[in-house]
Amino acid sequence: KAGVTQTPRYLIKTRGQQVTLSCSPISGHRSVSWYQQTPGQGLQFLFEYFSETQRNKGNFPGRFSGRQFSNSRSEMNVSTLELGDSALYLCASSSGVGPRGTDTQYFGPGTRLTVL
């Protein structure tokens, strides 16, 4: 079974621009979660999508948004980029159903975003 894929792997943008990152979950998984990893803040939860609906949201500004398509693929958008948005953005997929204690999240390789 193919793993979680993320595109692009690397991205360079300038302040004020916007960016869209893509995530394809493991086949059959309906939940996609996004995380931001920075040296200062570690791994932080952005949001989770399940069946095209945002089910949970972390403590990030409204410039960070996402969506999920009917095939469970997900996109994350960051508008009006700031220098502090430079980070590794990770998505994770899981079945999204059943007891959470048996529903492991599997991560993709991440997209490294650099904002100049």
Next chain:
Amino acid sequence: DQQVKQNSPSLSVQEGRISILNCDYTNSMFDYFLWYKKYPAEGPTFLISISSIKDKNEDGRFTVFLNKSAKHLSLHIVPSQPGDSAVYFCAASTREGSARQLTFGSGTQLTVLP
């Protein structure tokens, strides 16, 4: 306020010996705990998990112990191998609702010396 803490940023162990990585948490609502391993420029790789109804889970060389009263979990790797050198994150999720959200510790860099 860090709800999941890994107080040791780094750990060095000789090959063949035991590696013990520790993690403490403060949120009593956490009921599912996981350990991930991460190499540079890659996403975290799932290692092992434990539900709060258990106090031990074993998978090959990896064993996770959970002490709910102390809000403490640990990952034991026996025997340690050079390929185990990576950053190890513990993560926890709450029992609230059906959403999936992991809260991560800051990670411990494990170096296994040959």
